[in-house]
Amino acid sequence: MAEEAGTWTLADRIDRLFLTVCRPDGEQYTHEEVARACREATGETFSATYLWQLRHGRRDNPTKRHLEALAKFFQVPVTYFFDDARGDEIAKEIAFLGALRNAGVRNVALRAVNLSPDGLDTVSDIIDTIARREQLRSQGR
Structure with a gap:
């Protein structure tokens, strides 16, 4: 993962969400759990495999609706994915909240x-x- 959030790829940003925004029991959400929630939120195709590909940089051009669904699931503003400056701020907040867990x-x-x-x-x-x-x-x- 890149050192500065402003240089993070989409895959880096999605991975950071998985690593720091966890289930109430402290475990990471599975790709299937997140994909299911995103399918329900958008009504569009969104598979665990597709999510894994996004997370690992194998795919890098999701629809805006997919990113909105991911943002909603992980409870971050959608600007986390689009705005480098705001993404940096959000990434720092996520890291801080992750540390407090x-x-x-x-x-x-x-x-x-x-x-x-x-x-x-x-x-x-x-x-x-x-x-x-x-x-x-x-x-x-």
Whole structure:
């Protein structure tokens, strides 16, 4: 996936939705679940295979109605697919909401609510240090 949301392909954007907008039990929606909901919303043909092709870049020219159905299902504005600037903002919001679904992240955030600005800066510095160490470790250094 591209680093900056503005350089994301349609496939990247759809994949990001699948990865961050999950069922209430925390599991990803299946292609069949999403395709069925999109078929019901549009009345048009929309198969799990077609959705997989869109998600993996094998197809890249869906109808506007298909994109509107995907946007409705994942509860994002349809501009997520069409407007790079707005898509960037929405992608950041999606990533943030996805992170908050993680109980550990949510716990840290809730515990940090009452910290002073200096305390928050300290926590931020610690997180940056740990992230750098983990990145080096994952690179085998």
